[in-house]
Amino acid sequence: MREISFQKALEEAVAEEMRRDARVITMGTDFTGDPVKEFGPSRVRFTPISEAALTGMGLGAAGCGFRPIVNWRMVTFSFVAMDQIVNQASKIRYMFGGQADFPVTYRCTTGGGIGPGGAAFAEPVLDVDAPGRAQDHPAVDAGRRQGALEERDPGRQPRGLVRVQPAGRGHGPGARRRPRRAARRGRREARGTDVTIVALAYYVARSARGGRGAGARGHLRRGVDPRTLVPLDVETVRASVRKTGRCDRGRGAGHLPAASEIAGAHRRGPRDVSGR
Amino acid sequence: VAGKIYGAVHPYVGQEAVAAGRVRDLTVTDRVTSTHRGHGHCIAKGADVRRMMAELFGRVDGYCKGKGGSMHIADFAVGMLGANGIVGGGLPIACGAALAAQLEGQGHVTVCFFGDGAAAEGEFHEALNIAALWKLPIVFVCENNQYAANNAVAVQHPHVDIAVHAAAFDMPGVVADGNDVLEVYARTGEAVARARRAEGPSLLECKTYRWHFHAMRNTPPPETRPSDEILEWKARDPIARFERFGIDRGLVSAADIVTIRDRVKTDLDEAVAFADQSPFPDPKDLLGDMFAE
Numbered sequence: 001m002r003e004i005s006f007q008k009a010l011e012e013a014v015a016e017e018m019r020r021d022a023r024v025i026t027m028g029t030d031f032t033g034d035p036v037k038e039f040g041p042s043r044v045r046f047t048p049i050s051e052a053a054l055t056g057m058g059l060g061a062a063g064c065g066f067r068p069i070v071n072w073r074m075v076t077f078s079f080v081a082m083d084q085i086v087n088q089a090s091k092i093r094y095m096f097g098g099q100a101d102f103p104v105t106y107r108c109t110t111g112g113g114i115g116p117g118g119a120a121f122a123e124p125v126l127d128v129d130a131p132g133r134a135q136d137h138p139a140v141d142a143g144r145r146q147g148a149l150e151e152r153d154p155g156r157q158p159r160g161l162v163r164v165q166p167a168g169r170g171h172g173p174g175a176r177r178r179p180r181r182a183a184r185r186g187r188r189e190a191r192g193t194d195v196t197i198v199a200l201a202y203y204v205a206r207s208a209r210g211g212r213g214a215g216a217r218g219h220l221r222r223g224v225d226p227r228t229l230v231p232l233d234v235e236t237v238r239a240s241v242r243k244t245g246r247c248d249r250g251r252g253a254g255h256l257p258a259a260s261e262i263a264g265a266h267r268r269g270p271r272d273v274s275g276r
Numbered sequence: 277v278a279g280k281i282y283g284a285v286h287p288y289v290g291q292e293a294v295a296a297g298r299v300r301d302l303t304v305t306d307r308v309t310s311t312h313r314g315h316g317h318c319i320a321k322g323a324d325v326r327r328m329m330a331e332l333f334g335r336v337d338g339y340c341k342g343k344g345g346s347m348h349i350a351d352f353a354v355g356m357l358g359a360n361g362i363v364g365g366g367l368p369i370a371c372g373a374a375l376a377a378q379l380e381g382q383g384h385v386t387v388c389f390f391g392d393g394a395a396a397e398g399e400f401h402e403a404l405n406i407a408a409l410w411k412l413p414i415v416f417v418c419e420n421n422q423y424a425a426n427n428a429v430a431v432q433h434p435h436v437d438i439a440v441h442a443a444a445f446d447m448p449g450v451v452a453d454g455n456d457v458l459e460v461y462a463r464t465g466e467a468v469a470r471a472r473r474a475e476g477p478s479l480l481e482c483k484t485y486r487w488h489f490h491a492m493r494n495t496p497p498p499e500t501r502p503s504d505e506i507l508e509w510k511a512r513d514p515i516a517r518f519e520r521f522g523i524d525r526g527l528v529s530a531a532d533i534v535t536i537r538d539r540v541k542t543d544l545d546e547a548v549a550f551a552d553q554s555p556f557p558d559p560k561d562l563l564g565d566m567f568a569e
Contacts, residue, residue: 053402060372095348097340098565
């Protein structure tokens with residue numbers, strides 16, 4: 001199995017989609033590698049730092065038949081574009097009565113909430129309550145295999161809706177061509193018996209990988225990584241809580257109000273065990 | 277139609293020359309984005325007034341299956357990419373449509389309508405900047421109706437001409453009499469031709485005025501605009517002016533105009549009847565178009 005970095009995996013995945021489908025274009029302030037060399041400057045767009053414009057342009061171009069990949073870089077930068085994300089992208093297909101599909105992919109990094117830039121290093125997870133798009137959070141560390149990006153079922157993605165997700169293999173803009181794989185399932189990360197920790201993305205390694213973290217008061221963690229926040233794999237979380245009787249949201253899943261409520265019926269212990 | 281329209285409706289009355297003057301010569305493959313005051317743009321781009329009315333009535337035969345209402349009417353089949361409930365929200369989407377047109381390379385253009393209020397939004401400046409930078413085939417048409425909601429232009433902008441912003445983005449900026457359909461047509465026609473030649477965007481400002489309240493509601497707020505100002509603008513009614521122009525030049529007779537007005541009234545009566553007989557959406561379709569089927 002080939003071992004490559006997360007960044008390299010994304011770079012290759014975008015290139016693969018662009019090779020396969022001429023309607024895929026990519027926009028961002030910066031690119032790794034040299035995609036302009038292969039795809040030319042009309043499909044690889046260096047942009048000004050204009051998150052609202054880029055987010056809306058992705059929608060407009062998608063509504064006209066293209067499959068844009070917009071790179072916000074960091075999730076915190078995307079908050080500048082909240083009108084386009086929440087008011088426009090999330091609702092556009094529904095409010096127009098499904099007249100058009102808007103297959104745009106927004107990608108960004110999340111997590112890493114410690115750093116010198118207070119404003120830029122903040123919430124790791126985007127608004128979960130806005131409807132109308134899928135939201136994937138692959139927790140793949142640098143050095144883990146690219147194959148980890150494949151485990152999505154395109155057939156269950158909101159068809160033609162906005163997907164807030166990295167443009168990885170199997171769930172990028174032309175993902176429907178690929179064979180169906182296992183459903184968009186959460187993944188069990190650790191087999192501890194005392195408490196279920198639900199965590200996402202970068203925070204899986206921090207919160208859900210098992211062991212007895214100090215903040216967990218010595219509980220043995222049973223980790224669950226939903227991987228896809230919208231739609232959420234409720235059943236995997238519930239199954240874990242049936243075993244442990246306790247549930248909490250680890251770092252990165254703070255915006256996951258459903259997790260503890262979903263599990264509520266099975267919960268028996270105190271909530272404050274996550275190690276946050 | 278009293279009591280039959282759901283939600284706020286922002287009437288276009290008084291501003292007709294802007295949509296009619298700009299949109300009628302576009303093709304179906306040219307695209308338009310609109311505003312919360314978008315009925316005129318929809319009609320001019322060729323949307324069906326019956327389906328528009330059904331949408332206002334919240335019925336299934338409306339453009340958005342009755343779930344969008346006045347501020348979301350769209351008809352992608354004729355290149356009408358949608359009204360927009362957010363001031364300035366349509367500008368980035370229009371740039372995306374223009375980007376698509378540029379990539380298609382067929383000489384299609386996008387016309388982006390917005391109001392004077394949008395020029396105070398960040399999205400306006402982001403959109404003009406990137407459109408100019410990439411020479412996108414787009415025409416930005418500002419309908420300056422003198423008020424952003426209830427606040428006069430001079431209260432919101434240091435310069436009452438929105439077109440001055442064009443200079444910062446290195447594009448032509450032109451002010452037109454937005455109550456003169458022929459002037460709108462001529463001025464914006466130059467901008468469309470420029471966009472088709474792949475020479476980049478333009479900013480056209482059409483000075484106009486809305487006759488009615490910002491938004492039609494069951495209980496409208498008291499009118500705060502000066503009454504002599506309203507009368508002055510009503511005297512410049514763009515429809516009456518165009519009728520006079522046609523009669524003075526011997527292009528149409530007074531009888532022709534009566535015929536045209538009757539036909540419009542008949543069309544609207546039919547639209548109301550069409551909307552009235554259309555059913556409300558079935559509650560089981562509440563989440564339709566939201567998730568993957």
